[in-house]
Amino acid sequence: METAELKHQVKEQIIKFLNLISVTPADIKDDEPLFGEGLGLDSIDSLELIVLMDREYGIKITDPKDGRKVLTDINTMVAYIEQHRTK
């Protein structure tokens, strides 16, 4: 799968998993922070994203330090998925 296609898929999955009412994939910029500013996600959402990575891509993030880096924005998430996905 091309990176651009994967980014779109990840955005759709984020919207679905987090039930982001009235957000479309086009609203989420690749380099926009997912937490705090930008998309405005919070700590419960970070758990949801870790579950998303596990269920959809077979990636288990066990170290909180890794999680912080991986879940920075769409670019970092997708780069990590491309390197570590098992499905």
Next chain:
Amino acid sequence: MFYIHQTSCITAQQSFVEPTLRSITESVENKLYATENNYDSIPPNVLRRLGKAVKMGIATGNEVLAKQEVDGIILGTANGGLEDCIKFLNQIIQYQEGRLTPTNFVQSTTNAIAGQLGIMYKNKGYNITHVHRGLAFENALIDVEMLLSDHPTNTYLVGGVDEISEYNYTIEDLAGSYKKEILSNTELLNSTTDGSIAGEGAAMFVVNTVKSNATAEVKAIKTFVTKKTETLEKELSQFINTALPKGEKVDLIVSGKNGDARLNNYYALVENQLKETPTTYYKHLTGEFPTSSAVALWLASMVLSRTEPLALLKIEVANPIKNILLYNTYKGNQHSFILVSAV
């Protein structure tokens, strides 16, 4: 006992904003779903995580808590956010007890509504949810009565909430709680078959011991469990004799009659025992759910505080209404009387 100051209610009918109850919303396949256009007061980031019961509870809670601060939150719900609870349980199976998403779990506990309201309003006071099926709301009222007896200067939020969940509907349907045939709610009260139609809703009240500016007074509550009509007859006589002030009468019965032919004898008994008293009904507007008596209390409060009549209730009473008796039975087993009076 205590006085009602603020009220709010979500049902399938227009009860939340400008509650006129002029035109009727009809049921779909024996379900009366509550309207869902009332959530402006819930922040989008909170709203996206909530199931319907929690949304209805918070929206109605917001409506009254915006007007008056409270010292504690006491709710009644038979099932809470059951739809989300089932989602969580299904995920345990689907993902073989692996990593689970926390939101469904967090929001599906029965105390999620009272807890969420407590968090939103930074209210660290008494916070509890009663879950005794068809008497959950009544037990919340009894709890408030006891709290106000111990702390007469306090003010409390009390309410009842339940949702139609797919799981619960199926279980109740298999148990014979709903009609086998598809029946519109407009025909519900004339039905001669077993079962009712499913409903959902939420009603909230801010209550305290202050009489001035109150909309109604909850004068007495009685709950009991029986299958026997003789016991119901005895309990009603006793309740009327002890709760009603001397020289006063019940001016209106708000009956929980739900179109289930198996329960008609209980509702008929109450009407016959108070023969001279007109009766109005509400379950053709709300459907049947365990905490529907919270909506009955809201309707009684509306009847006592409004000058404009609630058209759908079709109340024909010559004199001003002072005392309203609410009678409800859940499955012909759990029964409650609530006496509500004008202030």
